[in-house]
Amino acid sequence: MKIGILGGGQLARMIALAGYPLGLKFIILDPSESAGATCLGEHLRGQYDDPELLAELAEKADIVTYEFENVPASAADFLSSHTTIYPAANALAIAQDRLTEKNFFHQQNIPTAHFARIDSLEDLKKAMPEIGYPAILKSRRMGYDGKGQFRIKSPEDLSRAWVSMQNTPAIVESFVAFKREVSIIAVRRVNGDIAFYPLSENYHSGGILRVAQCCVNDVLQKTAEQYVTSLLESLDYIGIIALELFDIEGKLLANEFAPRVHNSGHWTIEGAETSQFENHLRAILDLPLGSTKARGHTGMVNFIGNVAPADQILSIPNCHLHLYEKSPRKGRKVAHATIRTDDEKLYSRSLEKLSALAETFDDS
Amino acid sequence: MKIGILGGGQLARMIALAGYPLGLKFIILDPSESAGATCLGEHLRGQYDDPELLAELAEKADIVTYEFENVPASAADFLSSHTTIYPAANALAIAQDRLTEKNFFHQQNIPTAHFARIDSLEDLKKAMPEIGYPAILKSRRMGYDGKGQFRIKSPEDLSRAWVSMQNTPAIVESFVAFKREVSIIAVRRVNGDIAFYPLSENYHSGGILRVAQCCVNDVLQKTAEQYVTSLLESLDYIGIIALELFDIEGKLLANEFAPRVHNSGHWTIEGAETSQFENHLRAILDLPLGSTKARGHTGMVNFIGNVAPADQILSIPNCHLHLYEKSPRKGRKVAHATIRTDDEKLYSRSLEKLSALAETFDDS
Numbered sequence: 001m002k003i004g005i006l007g008g009g010q011l012a013r014m015i016a017l018a019g020y021p022l023g024l025k026f027i028i029l030d031p032s033e034s035a036g037a038t039c040l041g042e043h044l045r046g047q048y049d050d051p052e053l054l055a056e057l058a059e060k061a062d063i064v065t066y067e068f069e070n071v072p073a074s075a076a077d078f079l080s081s082h083t084t085i086y087p088a089a090n091a092l093a094i095a096q097d098r099l100t101e102k103n104f105f106h107q108q109n110i111p112t113a114h115f116a117r118i119d120s121l122e123d124l125k126k127a128m129p130e131i132g133y134p135a136i137l138k139s140r141r142m143g144y145d146g147k148g149q150f151r152i153k154s155p156e157d158l159s160r161a162w163v164s165m166q167n168t169p170a171i172v173e174s175f176v177a178f179k180r181e182v183s184i185i186a187v188r189r190v191n192g193d194i195a196f197y198p199l200s201e202n203y204h205s206g207g208i209l210r211v212a213q214c215c216v217n218d219v220l221q222k223t224a225e226q227y228v229t230s231l232l233e234s235l236d237y238i239g240i241i242a243l244e245l246f247d248i249e250g251k252l253l254a255n256e257f258a259p260r261v262h263n264s265g266h267w268t269i270e271g272a273e274t275s276q277f278e279n280h281l282r283a284i285l286d287l288p289l290g291s292t293k294a295r296g297h298t299g300m301v302n303f304i305g306n307v308a309p310a311d312q313i314l315s316i317p318n319c320h321l322h323l324y325e326k327s328p329r330k331g332r333k334v335a336h337a338t339i340r341t342d343d344e345k346l347y348s349r350s351l352e353k354l355s356a357l358a359e360t361f362d363d364s
Numbered sequence: 365m366k367i368g369i370l371g372g373g374q375l376a377r378m379i380a381l382a383g384y385p386l387g388l389k390f391i392i393l394d395p396s397e398s399a400g401a402t403c404l405g406e407h408l409r410g411q412y413d414d415p416e417l418l419a420e421l422a423e424k425a426d427i428v429t430y431e432f433e434n435v436p437a438s439a440a441d442f443l444s445s446h447t448t449i450y451p452a453a454n455a456l457a458i459a460q461d462r463l464t465e466k467n468f469f470h471q472q473n474i475p476t477a478h479f480a481r482i483d484s485l486e487d488l489k490k491a492m493p494e495i496g497y498p499a500i501l502k503s504r505r506m507g508y509d510g511k512g513q514f515r516i517k518s519p520e521d522l523s524r525a526w527v528s529m530q531n532t533p534a535i536v537e538s539f540v541a542f543k544r545e546v547s548i549i550a551v552r553r554v555n556g557d558i559a560f561y562p563l564s565e566n567y568h569s570g571g572i573l574r575v576a577q578c579c580v581n582d583v584l585q586k587t588a589e590q591y592v593t594s595l596l597e598s599l600d601y602i603g604i605i606a607l608e609l610f611d612i613e614g615k616l617l618a619n620e621f622a623p624r625v626h627n628s629g630h631w632t633i634e635g636a637e638t639s640q641f642e643n644h645l646r647a648i649l650d651l652p653l654g655s656t657k658a659r660g661h662t663g664m665v666n667f668i669g670n671v672a673p674a675d676q677i678l679s680i681p682n683c684h685l686h687l688y689e690k691s692p693r694k695g696r697k698v699a700h701a702t703i704r705t706d707d708e709k710l711y712s713r714s715l716e717k718l719s720a721l722a723e724t725f726d727d728s
Binding site (some may be wrong): 013020021022023025040071273282290296314315318322340346 | 377381384385387388403404461474506620625646650651652654655660674675678679681682684686687689704705706
């Protein structure tokens with residue numbers, strides 16, 4: 001069985017590493033000369049909307065999946081009509097547009113921050129009295145890791161905010177003074193079976209995820225499960241999904257969802273019975289889902305821009321390293337490391353050391 | 365950093381899968397057109413003693429290791445003088461010859477069953493009064509999975525036993541009525557650091573390992589650690605080693621050692637904090653060793669000859685599948701699966717189901 005993947009970065013890399021034990025082979029479409037995953041399968045080098053390469057991918061792969069949500073609509077359409085693509089294109093269409101996504105959350109009765117559609121400075125001026133200050137103006141499309149966003153603190157910022165959007169359609173959202181950011185990773189199999197991972201508590205800085213920790217028995221677990229279930233079922237979704245949420249005094253507001261394996265679920269490699277990567281594959285192959293139960297205390301730290309030397313990382317007790325084979329570059333996720341142990345004190349000490357090390361080498 | 369591996373079977377495959385997260389690349393020398401590991405690195409196809417391929421391997425790899433102990437002496441010599449090979453050739457020379465191995469155990473004050481060197485039927489007849497019946501005649505070299513062995517029940521068997529050896533040098537050993545077979549997997553890093561995994565309790569049938577279970581806090585753990593430490597230190601050994609032992613009423617007798625990652629340590633992928641495969645790589649790269657602590661209850665079952673369909677295996681709770689991409693063949697290890705859970709009852713139930721499933725598909 002051969003799995004096609006759009007994108008050859010670290011997510012595809014970890015999917016492939018989880019897939020070999022299941023007897024799978026991989027074929028990866030990616031424009032780079034070499035990306036983190038291209039050494040783990042056949043590499044089709046070219047653009048994601050190259051019709052010839054897409055035809056070759058559809059021909060050679062039994063099932064196609066992807067590691068990023070900005071798959072061109074033309075590619076998703078082509079693959080949908082020539083092969084099996086999971087998650088299906090309907091999830092992509094929604095996740096690619098922040099406005100469609102927020103409206104979709106509302107249709108599913110999933111609360112969000114206040115938001116408004118912004119296509120002009122006029123729209124923005126009209127919307128702000130209801131949205132309130134501070135707020136965030138975001139491009140509707142192609143945003144990730146805090147890119148394409150402008151924080152609006154007062155009416156004086158409105159013009160600059162709109163100019164920063166360069167006339168692209170946008171959405172303005174109330175700034176949420178959240179207690180914490182969490183995400184729930186869930187998975188739905190072809191036959192409809194669903195499983196949920198424990199909530200992940202996520203720490204961002206500069207718009208980039210820095211630390212994600214597994215939260216066992218969180219009081220908000222059930223609510224998050226209800227929300228993500230309505231996404232999965234209404235979309236007839238297959239594969240891993242990640243739903244990011246803000247916790248505001250015990251109430252959850254949906255921020256966005258990712259129709260793919262997610263950085264806030266990397267801790268599942270060591271910290272869950274079955275990783276998100278393996279369960280993504282089991283789901284799209286219609287194989288029984290693996291247990292999503294947590295194993296002890298687990299937290300993950302990203303290395304941004306630069307990674308510390310391996311011997312320094314691995315000298316931290318119970319630390320597991322995941323290098324992505326990406327050359328150092330400002331703001332780029334180049335590696336992550338995970339602490340997992342049954343010993344709560346050891347966990348805290350090791351996570352602290354790891355975070356400090358990542359900060360020392362940070363270039364974001 | 366590029367690691368060369370002699371042999372491209374399932375052990376090399378699992379080494380490579382453990383190595384990618386550490387940022388490693390692989391180059392694999394194997395005579396097969398395609399073997400389980402050759403999709404995970406550059407494949408040098410040819411014989412293990414091919415001088416040109418060995419030169420290419422030495423040139424391209426930073427460090428060379430191997431997945432089987434029957435590496436030709438000429439290959440080990442060449443690699444030793446042209447690159448770094450771990451574990452070093454001295455361990456290979458001993459492990460390749462059952463007589464040298466048993467003598468080496470004795471030098472290290474590690475008890476074994478009674479044994480004698482056999483080069484003729486005369487030798488065998490002379491030795492038996494001291495060895496006693498039943499006994500096992502084994503070829504000194506190239507034996508694995510019970511091959512090249514003859515069980516001697518009475519003096520009438522002696523001629524047939526010797527004929528079965530086809531005039532190759534042999535060793536006769538007293539048959540050990542053991543309570544159980546155990547093995548200890550240990551690892552020694554370039555800097556001399558040593559770590560031990562919990563004992564594995566192993567069930568063989570037809571000379572082939574069927575089930576290996578992790579034994580936490582075994583009463584014989586310390587003794588096994590002493591024995592394997594003396595092997596590691598006297599050989600200045602680097603990498604993972606496996607020492608197989610018989611437990612006779614609480615006394616341990618050494619059977620053999622393998623200078624490599626070992627089938628009885630496959631449970632460490634899910635059942636230990638760090639797998640034997642990752643620790644082998646950390647050891648030969650002189651990186652800090654990972655924790656060898658057990659995580660809950662873990663046991664592994666081999667699939668011999670044939671593997672059950674993936675959906676049947678994965679429907680067993682807490683079961684993890686490892687396919688080797690080997691075509692079905694009588695007596696061949698084609699896959700293994702591991703049960704891991706913190707719940708002792710669930711563990712027993714799942715392991716029983718998995719063993720029964722493996723038996724149904726067994727072709728050995």
